[in-house]
Amino acid sequence: MTTITLDGYADVREAFRLRDLKQALYDEGGVVMADCLLVLHGEDHRVRRRVENRLFRRGTFRHWEREFLHDVVRDTLAPFAADGRADLVELGYRTIMSLTALVAGIDRPTGSAAEADALYRYAKKFSEGATLVHTTRDPDVVRAEVRAALDEFDATFMRPSLERRRALLARHAAGELGEQDLPRDVLTGLLRHWDELGIDQEILLRECAFYLQAGSHSTADAFTHSADEFFAWVRRDPAAAEKALDDPALLQRCVHETLRLHPASPVAQRRALAPAVLRGGTEIPEGAFVVLDIAAANRDPRVFERPDEFDPLREVPAGVPRWGHAFGGGTHACIGTELAGGVPAADDAEQVLGTVTLMLSALLTAGARPDPHHPPRRDPNSSRDHFASYPVLFR
Numbered sequence: 324m325t326t327i328t329l330d331g332y333a334d335v336r337e338a339f340r341l342r343d344l345k346q347a348l349y350d351e352g353g354v355v356m357a358d359c360l361l362v363l364h365g366e367d368h369r370v371r372r373r374v375e376n377r378l379f380r381r382g383t384f385r386h387w388e389r390e391f392l393h394d395v396v397r398d399t400l401a402p403f404a405a406d407g408r409a410d411l412v413e414l415g416y417r418t419i420m421s422l423t424a425l426v427a428g429i430d431r432p433t434g435s436a437a438e439a440d441a442l443y444r445y446a447k448k449f450s451e452g453a454t455l456v457h458t459t460r461d462p463d464v465v466r467a468e469v470r471a472a473l474d475e476f477d478a479t480f481m482r483p484s485l486e487r488r489r490a491l492l493a494r495h496a497a498g499e500l501g502e503q504d505l506p507r508d509v510l511t512g513l514l515r516h517w518d519e520l521g522i523d524q525e526i527l528l529r530e531c532a533f534y535l536q537a538g539s540h541s542t543a544d545a546f547t548h549s550a551d552e553f554f555a556w557v558r559r560d561p562a563a564a565e566k567a568l569d570d571p572a573l574l575q576r577c578v579h580e581t582l583r584l585h586p587a588s589p590v591a592q593r594r595a596l597a598p599a600v601l602r603g604g605t606e607i608p609e610g611a612f613v614v615l616d617i618a619a620a621n622r623d624p625r626v627f628e629r630p631d632e633f634d635p636l637r638e639v640p641a642g643v644p645r646w647g648h649a650f651g652g653g654t655h656a657c658i659g660t661e662l663a664g665g666v667p668a669a670d671d672a673e674q675v676l677g678t679v680t681l682m683l684s685a686l687l688t689a690g691a692r693p694d695p696h697h698p699p700r701r702d703p704n705s706s707r708d709h710f711a712s713y714p715v716l717f718r
């Protein structure tokens with residue numbers, strides 16, 4: 324089978340937008356990814372995305388940021404800061420877990436730390452299942468662990484959340500509850516469009532599991548890398564880095580620059596359903612396996628000068644996002660871009676900082692610095708650029 328790797332910025336951008344390239348990265352991860360939004364194609368994808376997009380309307384996250392995101396970030400950080408130490412991987416997951424659960428429609432009835440930790444364990448396991456193609460462990464063992472985690476998640480979180488929403492929808496249908504009384508989350512959206520979407524309970528379970536891991540893993544990864552890049556910047560150029568502490572827009576640029584250098588998904592993969600020729604001349608035969616090398620394209624010197632340098636002050640050409648292709652593009656472009664990455668001030672009068680910048684800002688304000696006696700560790704079970712542990716101390 325022909326494999327074509329695209330590593331130029333323009334080629335990857337164009338390929339993301341080709342209609343006849345079908346998602347192919349998650350074929351191995353079917354145990355959690357089968358029939359999820361990210362693997363649907365064509366009309367099936369369009370119909371599901373339209374339903375789920377309603378939750379992610381512009382303005383929703385600006386409202387969230389104004390109303391409660393600062394509090395979630397601050398409250399999650401507080402016990403770690405009081406303790407004087409934290410592991411950024413754990414802190415990142417803990418912070419984002421409650422937000423992705425909210426988006427997915429997974430209730431946390433007690434709001435306890437034990438509940439957040441359980442969701443964190445599930446999300447990590449689902450993420451391992453989704454990225455099975457990159458595992459360095461025995462894939463069958465991982466698959467069995469993911470199935471067991473799905474069953475447990477179903478019994479403990481999914482079914483109660485589902486029953487509560489079904490009851491609310493029944494009362495809504497009976498005219499007892501108004502539109503504003505219904506939760507705005509993926510699970511409710513899918514229940515309301517059940518027939519139109521042609522889904523079943525297993526798909527519902529996997530879609531919620533997918534959201535839980537897609538939102539949390541990438542955000543926690545971006546947070547840890549952002550802190551790592553920021554600490555390195557402080558060592559190289561303390562005066563410049565210091566300025567970002569009082570300048571949220573600059574801190575957001577640090578996050579976007581980090582996403583460019585360390586995209587949580589370093590590659591996207593597609594299968595060609597029909598032949599295509601890219602504007603740059605690359606020919607893609609029907610049936611070819613196409614690798615969109617996001618990590619390489621984000622360092623394309625034709626688009627980003629001094630591409631390997633972390634430079635949050637860099638100029639980028641018009642129309643190029645500072646994060647390059649870190650959020651993908653085309654029909655499968657990340658639905659959580661605004662929640663995680665925010666909206667840069669230049670694009671919008673009212674800036675949205677995004678959760679990663681909020682988390683980084685709170686961390687630095689609390690005086691975090693790398694623990695000199697416990698250096699960060701890379702993830703030994705993945706060939707991806709992930710930290711398994713990143714200990715920090717607080718002032």
Ligand code: HEM
Pocket residue numbers: 346348360361362372423426534537538539541542545582586587588591592648649650651652654655656657658659660662663664679
């Ligand atoms: C820094 C954080 C994030 C990064 C770097 C990221 C990255 C990505 C990328 C690269 C894709 C496209 C993959 C492909 O085309 O094969 C994607 C899709 C997606 N992301 Fe994110 N993501 C982030 C945060 C989130 C959050 C917070 C959520 C939800 C709460 C989310 C939900 C999704 C969904 C549902 C899709 C599938 C969209 C579709 O297929 O139509 N992501 N993300």
